[in-house]
Amino acid sequence: xxxxxxxxxxxxxxxxxxxLINGSFYALLSLGLAVIFGLLRVINFAHGAQYxxxxxxxYLLLTYTGIGYWPALILAPLLIGxxxxxxxxxxxxxxxxxxxxxxxxxxxxxxxxxEGMFRYWFGAAGKPYTPxxxxxxxxxxxxxxxxxxxxxxxxxxxxxxLGTWLLIEKTRLGAYxxxxxxxxxxxxxxxxxxxxxxxxxxxxxxxxxxxxxVLAAPIYQVSPLMGSNLIIIVFAVVVVGGxxxxxxxxxxxxxxxxxxxxxxxxxxxxxxxxxxxxMAIVLLVRPAGLFGREE
Amino acid sequence: MAVETHFLPAQAxxxxxxxxxGAVAVAALLAAPFVVYPVFMMSVLCFALFAxxxxxxxxxxxxxxxxxxxxxxxxxxxxxHAVKVxxxxxxxxxxxxxxxxxxxxxxVGFLAIRRQGIYFAMITLxxxxxxxxxxxxxxxxxxxxxxxxxxxxxxxxxxxxxxxxAMYYVTLxxxxxxxxxxYRIVHSPFGNILQAIRENERRAISLGYRVDRYKLGAFVxxxxxxxxxxxxxxIVFQFATLxxxxxxxxxxxxxxxxxxxxxxxxxxxVGAGLVIALQNYLAAYDFPVTVLIGIIFVICVLVFRRxxxxxxxxxxxxxxx
Numbered sequence: 001x002x003x004x005x006x007x008x009x010x011x012x013x014x015x016x017x018x019x020l021i022n023g024s025f026y027a028l029l030s031l032g033l034a035v036i037f038g039l040l041r042v043i044n045f046a047h048g049a050q051y052x053x054x055x056x057x058x059y060l061l062l063t064y065t066g067i068g069y070w071p072a073l074i075l076a077p078l079l080i081g082x083x084x085x086x087x088x089x090x091x092x093x094x095x096x097x098x099x100x101x102x103x104x105x106x107x108x109x110x111x112x113x114x115e116g117m118f119r120y121w122f123g124a125a126g127k128p129y130t131p132x133x134x135x136x137x138x139x140x141x142x143x144x145x146x147x148x149x150x151x152x153x154x155x156x157x158x159x160x161x162l163g164t165w166l167l168i169e170k171t172r173l174g175a176y177x178x179x180x181x182x183x184x185x186x187x188x189x190x191x192x193x194x195x196x197x198x199x200x201x202x203x204x205x206x207x208x209x210x211x212x213x214v215l216a217a218p219i220y221q222v223s224p225l226m227g228s229n230l231i232i233i234v235f236a237v238v239v240v241g242g243x244x245x246x247x248x249x250x251x252x253x254x255x256x257x258x259x260x261x262x263x264x265x266x267x268x269x270x271x272x273x274x275x276x277x278x279m280a281i282v283l284l285v286r287p288a289g290l291f292g293r294e295e
Numbered sequence: 296m297a298v299e300t301h302f303l304p305a306q307a308x309x310x311x312x313x314x315x316x317g318a319v320a321v322a323a324l325l326a327a328p329f330v331v332y333p334v335f336m337m338s339v340l341c342f343a344l345f346a347x348x349x350x351x352x353x354x355x356x357x358x359x360x361x362x363x364x365x366x367x368x369x370x371x372x373x374x375x376h377a378v379k380v381x382x383x384x385x386x387x388x389x390x391x392x393x394x395x396x397x398x399x400x401x402x403v404g405f406l407a408i409r410r411q412g413i414y415f416a417m418i419t420l421x422x423x424x425x426x427x428x429x430x431x432x433x434x435x436x437x438x439x440x441x442x443x444x445x446x447x448x449x450x451x452x453x454x455x456x457x458x459x460x461a462m463y464y465v466t467l468x469x470x471x472x473x474x475x476x477x478y479r480i481v482h483s484p485f486g487n488i489l490q491a492i493r494e495n496e497r498r499a500i501s502l503g504y505r506v507d508r509y510k511l512g513a514f515v516x517x518x519x520x521x522x523x524x525x526x527x528x529x530i531v532f533q534f535a536t537l538x539x540x541x542x543x544x545x546x547x548x549x550x551x552x553x554x555x556x557x558x559x560x561x562x563x564x565v566g567a568g569l570v571i572a573l574q575n576y577l578a579a580y581d582f583p584v585t586v587l588i589g590i591i592f593v594i595c596v597l598v599f600r601r602x603x604x605x606x607x608x609x610x611x612x613x614x615x616x
Contacts, residue, residue: 232542283410
């Protein structure tokens with residue numbers, strides 16, 4: 001059999017696909033973090049918990065009401081987004097005048113509450129979620145076998161990332177958002193309701209996380225701790241990419257996912273730490289991040 | 296300091312009352328094992344020292360480290376390995392833990408101080424997670440099992456630490472040593488410069504201070520002292536496991552400090568005592584501890600940012616005019 005650097009091609013392609021899928025989630029989550037941070041100057045530690053809540057919402061909708069995958073793809077983000085709006089109005093909005101570290105600590109506390117409650121109710125073990133019948137099975141691409149659902153996740157996440165980018169760069173709402181990021185006081189003086197914009201942004205960010213959670217449910221098992229381990233990796237991705245640019249966050253997410261997949265092929269022992277090592281190197285060479293600017 | 300001369304009488308009064316309070320606290324700590332379960336008190340002392348070490352960074356330099364479990368848990372592993380596998384004397388083992396934590400602190404600090412504020416927190420968190428993964432994989436930490444059955448041994452070959460009272464007083468001595476060290480650091484010229492950096496980093500730079508070196512110095516000291524707490528904990532509880540290096544532990548020490556009062560000397564110790572007591576109390580019930588810790592976090596951040604010691608100090612200040 002032909003090999004590439006002593007590795008059989010199917011194994012290599014398989015790991016690249018897994019890397020792309022992980023990368024999709026890194027991209028989706030770091031995108032949400034960047035959108036929230038851009039306007040609110042808050043690092044949303046609860047992002048991982050909101051991702052987990054999205055997956056659980058899909059699971060619970062299916063188990064208790066029989067509502068399937070496709071409606072859940074809409075309902076779960078709406079639900080979690082609504083919860084986030086309440087959180088922003090009642091708690092987060094009180095902290096904007098303070099050191100941004102307080103926002104991090106508040107959302108950290110919220111993440112602990114959500115994870116603790118779900119662990120208490122559902123246990124730490126993962127729950128399976130079967131993908132919808134339309135996306136079951138796989139196709140033979142000639143050089144490798146690909147489960148359809150995984151292909152769908154990569155495509156869907158690309159579309160969502162692109163859509164969010166267009167929303168922020170090309171629409172009027174996005175223009176308000178970018179303007180408020182630059183100078184909130186001035187935008188408010190022009191008659192834009194900035195507090196509402198902040199609430200909306202936090203809701204949107206959380207909804208993105210929940211959407212990622214629904215997409216993830218059939219791939220990874222639905223478990224209370226699925227978010228917290230992921231969010232720390234996403235933090236590293238954000239440090240590598242820098243939070244200055246939306247596109248930068250997306251690209252960094254995919255690239256690091258694939259690099260992690262490749263590490264699994266060539267040096268599996270290092271695969272769990274490779275992203276952190278890359279972060280350390282980037283900090284040494286370009287402290288502001290690949291797409292960031294010094295503040 | 297010179298500008299504060301006309302506050303001196305009030306300051307002197309506060310200082311005397313602080314001295315009296317300190318003496319009472321030490322006396323209470325000396326008597327504690329006769330009243331409270333010694334192992335509980337030792338646990339409180341280890342975490343109190345850990346929180347005070349952490350507070351050196353957040354309280355006096357304004358840097359929020361979200362990866363301090365690395366130094367606490369790392370030192371616990373080093374000490375446990377030295378004492379159990381190499382048969383070292385316990386104090387030498389603890390010192391090795393301190394040295395190891397300082398080296399880890401140098402590496403993490405060197406990388407993390409390149410960014411500020413929120414990024415600093417994320418970087419330390421990520422590096423801490425990396426260290427936890429490494430601890431899971433390298434052979435000497437024994438993965439999920441951890442290092443179990445570490446002998447307490449004889450301090451300097453003389454004092455038998457298997458006696459809970461002897462172990463308690465050694466732990467108390469280590470805590471007081473660490474606490475006094477932190478007090479000295481904070482009240483030294485070095486400590487004053489750290490606080491200047493916290494208040495206004497740019498001005499400190501323009502005054503000619505090499506801010507990065509001071510930050511790195513403070514980071515290494517904080518890491519080494521966290522290591523002192525971790526190494527001692529490994530001897531007291533006779534094991535070192537992954538729990539001590541994971542991010543939840545980093546979160547817990549933040550909570551202890553926040554609850555007790557960031558930037559006060561005694562606050563973190565008070566916070567540590569409360570959190571440990573709460574965990575012990577809740578262990579008997581079904582209610583998940585994580586949820587309660589999260590709730591306290593939220594309450595502290597929203598309405599109680601000064602912490603317990605901070606509120607008390609504020610009250611004393613208001614009373615004395």
